[in-house]
Amino acid sequence: MGTFQIDFGEQRRSKIVGIDLGTTNSLAAYMDLTGPRIVEDPEGRKIVPSIVSVLEDGKLVAGEPARELLLTDPERTVYSVKRLMGRGVSDVEEERKLFPFRIADDSGSAIKLKLGNRTLTPPEISAAVLRRLKDNAEGALGAPVTEVVITVPAYFNDAQRQATKDAGRLAGLDVLRLVNEPTAASLAYGLDKRKQGIIAVYDFGGGTFDISILRLHDGIFEVLATNGDTHLGGDDIDNLLLRIALEDVRSEWGVDLAHDPEGVQRLRRAVIRAKEELSFVPETLIRLEYKAKSYERAIDRNLFDRLIAPVIERTLVSCRACLTDAKLTPEQIDEVVLVGGSTRIPLVRTAVERLFQAKPHTELNPDEVVALGAAVQAGILAGDVEDQLLLDVTPLSLGIETMGGVVSKLIHRNSTIPASATETFTTAVDGQRNVLIHVLQGERELAKDCRSLARFDLKDIQPVPAGFARIEVRFLIDANGILNVTARDARTGAEQTVEVKPSYGLSEDQVEAMIRESLDHAEEDMRERQVREAQVEADNILSATEKAQKSAAWIALAPEDQAAIEESKRELQAAYHSNDHYLLNQKIEALNKATTKLAETMMNTAVRGALRGTKIE
Amino acid sequence: MSTFPKEYYAFFGLDRKLSINEADLQTRFYRLSREWHPDRFSRKGAEAQLQALDATAVLNDGYRTLRDPVRRAEYLLTEEGFPVAEQRSKDVPPELLEEVFELNMMLEELKGGDESARPQLESAKENFLKLRRDVDNELTGLFSKYDASDAQSETAKQALHEIRAVLNRRRYIENLLRDVDRSLNPPAANAANLEERL
Numbered sequence: 001m002g003t004f005q006i007d008f009g010e011q012r013r014s015k016i017v018g019i020d021l022g023t024t025n026s027l028a029a030y031m032d033l034t035g036p037r038i039v040e041d042p043e044g045r046k047i048v049p050s051i052v053s054v055l056e057d058g059k060l061v062a063g064e065p066a067r068e069l070l071l072t073d074p075e076r077t078v079y080s081v082k083r084l085m086g087r088g089v090s091d092v093e094e095e096r097k098l099f100p101f102r103i104a105d106d107s108g109s110a111i112k113l114k115l116g117n118r119t120l121t122p123p124e125i126s127a128a129v130l131r132r133l134k135d136n137a138e139g140a141l142g143a144p145v146t147e148v149v150i151t152v153p154a155y156f157n158d159a160q161r162q163a164t165k166d167a168g169r170l171a172g173l174d175v176l177r178l179v180n181e182p183t184a185a186s187l188a189y190g191l192d193k194r195k196q197g198i199i200a201v202y203d204f205g206g207g208t209f210d211i212s213i214l215r216l217h218d219g220i221f222e223v224l225a226t227n228g229d230t231h232l233g234g235d236d237i238d239n240l241l242l243r244i245a246l247e248d249v250r251s252e253w254g255v256d257l258a259h260d261p262e263g264v265q266r267l268r269r270a271v272i273r274a275k276e277e278l279s280f281v282p283e284t285l286i287r288l289e290y291k292a293k294s295y296e297r298a299i300d301r302n303l304f305d306r307l308i309a310p311v312i313e314r315t316l317v318s319c320r321a322c323l324t325d326a327k328l329t330p331e332q333i334d335e336v337v338l339v340g341g342s343t344r345i346p347l348v349r350t351a352v353e354r355l356f357q358a359k360p361h362t363e364l365n366p367d368e369v370v371a372l373g374a375a376v377q378a379g380i381l382a383g384d385v386e387d388q389l390l391l392d393v394t395p396l397s398l399g400i401e402t403m404g405g406v407v408s409k410l411i412h413r414n415s416t417i418p419a420s421a422t423e424t425f426t427t428a429v430d431g432q433r434n435v436l437i438h439v440l441q442g443e444r445e446l447a448k449d450c451r452s453l454a455r456f457d458l459k460d461i462q463p464v465p466a467g468f469a470r471i472e473v474r475f476l477i478d479a480n481g482i483l484n485v486t487a488r489d490a491r492t493g494a495e496q497t498v499e500v501k502p503s504y505g506l507s508e509d510q511v512e513a514m515i516r517e518s519l520d521h522a523e524e525d526m527r528e529r530q531v532r533e534a535q536v537e538a539d540n541i542l543s544a545t546e547k548a549q550k551s552a553a554w555i556a557l558a559p560e561d562q563a564a565i566e567e568s569k570r571e572l573q574a575a576y577h578s579n580d581h582y583l584l585n586q587k588i589e590a591l592n593k594a595t596t597k598l599a600e601t602m603m604n605t606a607v608r609g610a611l612r613g614t615k616i617e
Numbered sequence: 618m619s620t621f622p623k624e625y626y627a628f629f630g631l632d633r634k635l636s637i638n639e640a641d642l643q644t645r646f647y648r649l650s651r652e653w654h655p656d657r658f659s660r661k662g663a664e665a666q667l668q669a670l671d672a673t674a675v676l677n678d679g680y681r682t683l684r685d686p687v688r689r690a691e692y693l694l695t696e697e698g699f700p701v702a703e704q705r706s707k708d709v710p711p712e713l714l715e716e717v718f719e720l721n722m723m724l725e726e727l728k729g730g731d732e733s734a735r736p737q738l739e740s741a742k743e744n745f746l747k748l749r750r751d752v753d754n755e756l757t758g759l760f761s762k763y764d765a766s767d768a769q770s771e772t773a774k775q776a777l778h779e780i781r782a783v784l785n786r787r788r789y790i791e792n793l794l795r796d797v798d799r800s801l802n803p804p805a806a807n808a809a810n811l812e813e814r815l
Binding site: 176177217218220222377380381382383389390391415416417418419420421476478479 | 655678
């Protein structure tokens with residue numbers, strides 16, 4: 001109805017949404033007047049499982065429906081794909097032993113997975129999860145969402161970050177910023193802006209571990225050091241339990257469930273349930289009923305603790321290294337924040353408390369805190385949050401390969417980003433036209449032990465005698481932790497062409513091609529979107545009308561006007577699930593007209609003021 | 618659109634002195650970060666964003682350089698036309714010749730499996746740490762000498778020469794310390810310890 005439409009207009013200013021794209025679960029959040037708020041789907045669920053399934057017709061579904069398909073259709077369903085982001089086939093050997101990834105034979109530098117009749121890269125799969133979150137956010141906000149902030153593990157390297165950004169683009173999103181998960185969590189805690197102090201964020205999620213140490217100073221969140229392991233998480237604990245359970249089943253049933261995708265998924269669910277229960281009770285059962293057989297095993301916290309102690313020790317090794325890098329001792333940490341579902345485990349809490357000698361903060365739900373922080377960062381970018389500012393660091397040193405395969409470091413780890421370094425290159429042969437620069441990330445001294453990021457080809461160099469060319473190359477790590485390389489001829493000042501050949505992940509051309517391909521489906525997607533938008537609009541006007549019907553203005557309305565409104569309401573409700581946005585919009589318009597008089601009456605009463613302040617959801 | 622200086626001292630609004638008040642530097646860093654950080658420009662145009670990125674990179678690089686006395690001195694030397702890298706760090710400073718000779722013998726012994734060299738190495742390490750402290754004290758003195766003189770004066774130039782020599786010696790000591798540390802705790806052994814603890 002007219003009056004309300006005006007108020008919606010103000011609310012509909014497009015929002016930047018914060019997204020936690022997790023290994024196991026993903027969430028979206030946005031800033032409203034009261035602070036960050038998690039997006040709920042139409043059924044009121046906040047968590048979108050990071051699971052994607054390919055349907056018979058080749059379409060992708062993500063989230064809860066895919067979670068169900070993981071049991072019935074494991075061959076066409078994939079989870080924990082974050083573990084594969086920005087990685088090559090050769091460095092996921094370990095992953096393949098533990099996860100049922102079906103890697104396509106034609107995987108080049110970027111991994112491809114076979115799912116049903118499709119071959120998909122990890123960014124394409126993550127894009128399906130992002131699309132789901134985008135849909136949920138649009139539903140919740142009643143407006144299109146195009147700009148997002150996505151969180152990544154602090155210890156993600158350049159290729160992993162690039163892959164995450166690619167996923168965003170493939171989902172039709174403009175990724176304004178990648179934020180490190182532990183840093184985002186510290187923003188969510190907000191920790192009073194006048195507060196000074198040193199805080200440690202221990203972030204133990206489904207598949208990654210991060211530790212970040214920050215200095216808080218008048219709203220500035222300055223990261224001093226970060227450390228972690230991008231392949232260490234709750235998944236690893238599940239796998240430890242799973243290994244035991246598989247062994248039990250093998251000896252009790254004489255069946256190796258490891259070769260039965262459905263069986264192994266059911267058993268995985270059973271061990272995850274047991275793991276989660278052990279955070280609250282001292283003893284529980286791993287229980288599986290499958291194909292008319294049953295398996296049961298008691299497990300107590302004592303056994304569980306011994307089993308997972310090595311995993312937790314690995315996180316503590318990272319914590320100590322991080323303290324050393326920050327030049328701090330454990331006593332200097334004022335506060336500790338726990339993030340990630342795995343920090344619910346009592347042994348994790350005890351270990352962290354013992355190391356930092358501080359009682360950890362657990363007020364915010366560890367599953368939600370990263371998404372909430374992403375929303376705060378989105379608010380900072382939108383200019384809504386003005387007093388806070390994040391100064392993050394690059395987790396890994398950046399260097400170039402020099403003679404003998406030795407790495408020369410240009411930007412050291414834990415440097416505040418954006419950070420840059422300039423290096424001058426020359427030619428070794430008369431008339432040489434190209435110089436190839438191999439860029440790596442890591443702390444080791446030999447190129448073969450570091451992570452190859454890309455080869456940059458400086459092309460079309462002016463032919464001059466050997467050693468005369470002077471090409472100035474600027475390596476710049478931006479606020480997302482992603483490397484940008486530019487070059488110029490120092491003698492002529494001319495910009496130099498740089499061709500990037502990423503070692504892992506997708507080239508710019510590949511991403512473009514994928515986006516074009518997705519545009520082919522754009523028409524049907526567009527129709528679906530229009531229907532959904534109309535439904536959101538319908539929801540708004542229906543709820544506004546219902547509210548108005550409880551007001552004094554309604555009683556004052558003539559009976560025939562009341563009847564007309566009731567009739568228009570019924571028609572709109574009938575059209576709601578028609579999948580025809582033209583019809584829907586027509587009925588919305590009709591109800592809008594029918595309620596004009598009601599709106600006017602309300603305008604003319606004091607009720608108007610009250611309504612203005614009412615948020616309609 | 619405002620512009621920003623590429624020279625670190627100018628960006629921070631500081632005189633080109635070698636002694637710096639760290640707390641003041643930090644305050645300036647936070648203030649300039651609020652002004653220039655790309656987060657403040659995400660809703661401005663592409664050009665403004667690019668400039669914010671460039672400026673913040675200079676700001677962060679500058680802060681990293683200026684807050685560390687050694688890097689600060691190296692930076693100022695280079696800016697004043699005394700590039701530090703020119704004097705080869707491989708050339709052993711004469712006053713360290715004897716120590717380096719002994720150290721190399723110990724390193725060889727340890728490499729050859731002679732564990733008795735270990736305690737000797739430990740004490741060599743202590744010695745180098747002390748040498749580094751001496752060098753740092755010497756630097757502090759030279760910093761004051763430079764800061765007290767007119768930047769164009771002969772005294773200032775003389776101070777920079779001396780600083781360069783001291784910095785080279787310091788770098789040499791740093792390298793020795795790194796070698797000692799590596800021999801005492803080889804990376805492979807670290808990994809093995811870790812495995813054991815797990």
